[in-house]
C-alpha cells in the first residue's frame with residue numbers, strides 16, 4: 001500500500017484513462033477524488049469500486065475550465081481529507097477538424113479544457129502542496145503534442161502546451177519538493193479514441209512496434225510510478241507510453 005494515507009485528485013476520472021488511474025491509485029491505498037462534467041453516474045460507480053477497496057473517495061461535478069468550480073472542489077477535498085498529495089490533470093476533450101474548417105470555438109474549447117484546465121487545477125492545489133512541502137502533479141499530455149496530427153491542431157497545441165507547462169511548473173515547485181511530470185499516451189482504447197475514423201485507427205495500429213493499441217491500465221501503471229515515492233528524484237520529464245510509436 002505505497003499510497004496509504006495520501007489523497008489524490010484525478011480530473012476526468014469517470015471514464016477511460018482517468019477511471020483506470022483512479023482505481024490504480026486507490027488499489028495502492030490512496031483516497032481518490034474524481035470530477036467530470038456530464039458522466040456523474042459513471043463517476044459514482046467508480047467511487048463505489050474505490051470504496052470497496054477500503055479507501056475513501058468522492059465524485060464531484062466540476063468543470064476543469066471553470067476556476068470557481070475547481071476552487072470549490074479543492075476546498076472541499078482539503079476540508080474532507082486534510083491534504084492533497086497527488087493531482088492528475090487528465091480531463092480532456094477532442095474537437096477535431098482540418099485547420100481550414102476548424103471554428104474558433106472548437107479551438108478555444110480544446111485549449112480551455114485540455115490546457116487552461118490543467119493550469120486552473122494546478123494553481124488551485126499548489127498552495128496546499130507548497131505548505132505541505134510535498135506533492136506529485138502528473139499531466140496527461142499526448143504523443144500528438146510531440147509529433148502533431150492532421151485534424152488535431154487544437155488538440156496538439158494544447159498537448160504540446162501541457163509539456164511546456166509541466167517543465168515550467170516543475171522548475172518553479174522543485175524547491176518545495178513537488179515533482180511535476182507528464183505522460184504522453186499514444187493510441188489508447190477509450191471513448192475518446194473510439195470516435196477516430198477507421199483509417200486513422202488502422203494507421204495508428206500500423207505504426208506501433210508493440211503491435212497493439214494501448215489500454216487505460218498501461219497509462220495508469222506509469223502514473224502510479226510517478227505518483228509514488230519510487231519517482232521522488234524525477235521531475236520535469238515526459239514519459240511516452242505508446243508501444244514504441246514515437247521514438
Ligand code: NAP
Nearest residue numbers: 012014016017036037038039063064091092142188190192
Ligand atoms: P475519455 O474516455 O473521453 O474521458 C475523458 C474524461 O474527461 C471523462 O471523464 C470526461 O467526463 C472528463 N472531462 C471532459 N471534459 C471535462 C471538463 N471540462 N471538466 C472535467 N472533466 C472533463 O478520454 P480518455 O481517452 O480517457 O482521455 C483521458 C486523457 O488522456 C485526455 O487528456 C486525453 O487527451 C488523453 N489522451 C488520450 C489518448 C487516447 O488514445 N485515448 C491518447 C493520448 C492522450 P465528462 O464527459 O463527464 O465531463
